[in-house]
Amino acid sequence: MTEFDISKFKDMYISEAREYLTNLNNLLLQLEKQPQNLEVLNEIFRIAHTLKGMSATMGFNNTAQFTHQIETSLDLLRKQEVVADSDVISVLFKCFDTLEKIMEDIASSSTDLNISTEDISKELKSVIELKKKVK
Amino acid sequence: MVKVLIVDDSKFARMIIRKMLEETGEFEIVDEAETDIQAIEKYKTHKPDLVTMDIIMPVESGLNAVKEIITFDPQAKIIMVSAMGQEKILEEAMNLGAKGFVVKPVNKDALLTEIKKVLK
Numbered sequence: 001m002t003e004f005d006i007s008k009f010k011d012m013y014i015s016e017a018r019e020y021l022t023n024l025n026n027l028l029l030q031l032e033k034q035p036q037n038l039e040v041l042n043e044i045f046r047i048a049h050t051l052k053g054m055s056a057t058m059g060f061n062n063t064a065q066f067t068h069q070i071e072t073s074l075d076l077l078r079k080q081e082v083v084a085d086s087d088v089i090s091v092l093f094k095c096f097d098t099l100e101k102i103m104e105d106i107a108s109s110s111t112d113l114n115i116s117t118e119d120i121s122k123e124l125k126s127v128i129e130l131k132k133k134v135k
Numbered sequence: 136m137v138k139v140l141i142v143d144d145s146k147f148a149r150m151i152i153r154k155m156l157e158e159t160g161e162f163e164i165v166d167e168a169e170t171d172i173q174a175i176e177k178y179k180t181h182k183p184d185l186v187t188m189d190i191i192m193p194v195e196s197g198l199n200a201v202k203e204i205i206t207f208d209p210q211a212k213i214i215m216v217s218a219m220g221q222e223k224i225l226e227e228a229m230n231l232g233a234k235g236f237v238v239k240p241v242n243k244d245a246l247l248t249e250i251k252k253v254l255k
Contacts, residue, residue, distance in 0.1 A: 004155060004243045009147065016147045049191050050145045053218050057151060057240040 006058060007110070013058050014107050020047045021103065024096050032089050041078040048074055051099075060112040063102055069121055070095050073128050082131045091127045094120055136163040137254065140183040142174040142200065143167075143216065144192035148239075152187055152216070155243045169193075171200035178204045178211070185250060186213045188233065190224055198228055205232035212253050216241060 027044045031037060052067035070092070076082040102115045139162050143149045149167045156162035165181040168174040170193045178186065178200075186204065190197040197215065204211045215228045215236040225236050235253040237246050 004158070006151070009151060012147050012150060016145065043193075046144070046191055046193065049218065050148075053239045054145055054147050056218075057148065059240075 010058065010106070010110060013054055014103055017051060017054065017099075017103050020051050021096055021100050023047055025093070028089060028092055028096065031084055032086070035084040035089075038078060041074065041084065045071060045074040045078055055112070060102075060106065062117065063099070063106075063112045066095075066102075066117040066121060067099070069124060073124055076128060076132070082128055085131065087127055088131055091120075091124050095124060137161060137185055137250075138163050138165045138181065138183040140165055140174070140177055140181060140186045141167045142169075142171075142186060142192075142197065143189040144169050145189075148189065148216075148241075152241060152246070155241070155246055158243075159247065171195050171197060171203075174200040175203045175207070179207060182208070184212065185254065186211065187216050187246075188213050188228075190215060190217045190221060190228065196224075198224065198231060201228050201231045201233050214246075214249055214253055 024044060024047055027040050027047070031040050031044065034040065048067055048071040052064050052071055055067055056064040073082070077084045077088070082088065098115065098117060098120050102112050105114045106112050139156060141149045141152050141164060143152070153164050153167070156164065165183050166177045168177045172194055174186070174188065188197045188200060201213055204213065209232065211232070213233045215225055215233045216239060217225055217236060218239045228236070235249045237249050
């Protein structure tokens, strides 16, 4: 095994993640106005996917797992299997808020385990299931 | 020195691969690209010995870049760098002419082993 110290890239990870979260919130605002805009949905999906990969690379598996759930939900939206209505968008805003909190915490503690994603994860799962049924 | 072009929409991801390769002293990173369009242009400019290619990125995707680069240079050595769960897209990339792949999160040993295999 070759040693590779990933921890020295933490600041770069946080800086890029914060930039992505700003973009995600702005794109979600756009989606709120145009829920069928596939271009916006694809861009949100791409950023969530990138954030997942970065988090996994840093070893922040809780964040990677949570972002994976968001990515999977967004995939259903862009495939139009779930409607991007106000309920779904509201939960996605909450998800991004949680990710922002996680980034703040990682910046000071270097771990992603202090901020729980359990409740918001359940809420996302539930709204996606619900909107699948009513489609 | 093996000349490498790194393609990924994330600056962070590009930096990780750059450092992993530079630490060995065997690779020269000739350039980086963050979109498929940039990747195609930069491949034509630098004609690198190797390309590491992300899949999900703007403008279309890494698959578009693979297709265009292989059309320009059928001998191009491209290694796909993909997240788990993208097996179908990976298969497509290999069919288009990519020579190898590593799965994110990228492990230095896995990356170097795949590069060695592709450059053989």
